[in-house]
Amino acid sequence: MSSPSALVVGAGAVGMSLGYHLGLAGADITFLVRAGRTDAFAAPRQLYDYNDNTLKTFDGYEVVEDTAPLDGRTFAFVVITLDGHTSRTAQGAATLRAIGDLVHDTDAVVLMDGIGVDLRRHYLDALRIPGDRLLLGFLGMLAHQADANLPVPPGADAAAIAAADVCYVHPPTKVGFTVVRSDQAAAKSFALLYDRSGVSRVSFLPAKPADVLSNAVFAVYAACDVAGWPPIADVIADKPLWTLACRAQAEIMALPRNGLLGKVAALFMRPRVTAAIHRKQEKDMRPLDTAAFNRFHHGGKVRRQGMDVLRDSVTEGQRQGRPMTALRTLLTRAESLPAADQTPPE
Structure with a gap:
């Protein structure tokens, strides 16, 4: 029996860590990267695992710069690691259309890693595939480029991190990837493959x-x-800011598109509950410094994705007669800040 093939669009920290674990599961991995980046992502690559302080070698994969060499090939899965903002740029949309040309007449299941208001509709329009073949999926581990200048955690191997290309950490549950079960059969088929990594x-x-x-x-x-991206405890301790954030969160949840569940979630996700969730994530991702990771990732690398979500949520709410007061106030404060890092996505 031949190995299942997976196409991973993007070979940054998300794509590389995902591709590595799919490779462990027995999949044949191909990366699609930006023009001129083939050599930068050529095998082998070194991945540092914070959980066991070891370097993992990832090789045996293919890297291409466009879809032309892939014509006629069949992929069981395509994972697109573009963030929500990049997916809507001219280049991102062109990439999605090219992927659609490649897979729309096949049975390939596509997983989108980006987040955005109505982003799924954007993907379906560009890919031209049935909705049951498009899933939202995102890393359950945290992964970053080794040259991101994050602090070396106590007990970590600084020399190994310096030799790595990508670093990652799993939570205690060992969840490396989360799939939204919009189609149960498609989600299960991906899990059956990924879980073989062991x-x-x-x-x-x-x-x-x-x-x-x-x-x-x-x-x-x-x-x-x-x-300023301190530990989450410091953000929570700033009562006015934390209250504002939780009110803004509730305004997004309570938008009409989210129905009754959104209203219930807005009532349930009060400051104390929200604090407990984020404290737990920070604990689960040790020894990685989650605050430093979030500063690099959400504060810089994919910051525009988050800002787009907040702006689009304000626009949607106001269009429906909602003042979105807390969200507008929070957004104004965030928009006045420089990004922590402007590294473009791979």
Whole structure:
């Protein structure tokens, strides 16, 4: 039996760590990268695992710069690691259309890693595939480029990190990837492959809770940005800022598109509950410094994705007669800040 093939669009930290674990699961991996970047991502690559302080060698994969060499090939899965903002740029949209040309007459399941208001519709329009073949999926581990200048955690191997290309950490549950189960059969088929890695596994999230939560979390990231990306305990300790963030979060959750579940979530996700969730994530991702990671990632690398979500949520709410007072106030404060890092996505 031949190995299943997976096309990963983007070979940054997300794409490389995902591709590595799919490779462990027995998949044949091909990366599609920007023009001129083939040599930069040529095999082998070194990945540092914070959980066991070891370097992992990832090789045996292919790197291409456009879809032409892939014509006629069949992929079981395509994972697109473009963030929500990049997906809507001219280059991002062109990439999506090229992927659509490649797979729309096949049975390939596509997983989108970006977040954005109505981003799924944008993907479906560009890819021209049925909705049951498009899933939202995102890393359950945290991964970053080794040259991101994050602090070396106590007990970590500084020399190994210096030799690595990408670093990653799993939570105690070993969830490496989360799939939104908008189509149960497609989600299960991806999990059956990924879980064969033996060291990382897929978790599932129902579609409606994913819709409610995925956009709202950016209110918390905006508050962290305003605070200067300290440990989450310091953000929570700033009562006026934390209250503002949680009110903004509730305004996003309670938008009519989210229905009754959104209203319930807005009532449930009060400051204390929200604080407990983010404290737990910070604890689960040790030894990685989650605040430093978020500063690099959400404060810089994909900051425009988060800002787009907040702006689009304000626009949607006001169009429906909602003042969105807390979100507008938080957004104004966040928009006045410079990005921590402007590294373009791969």
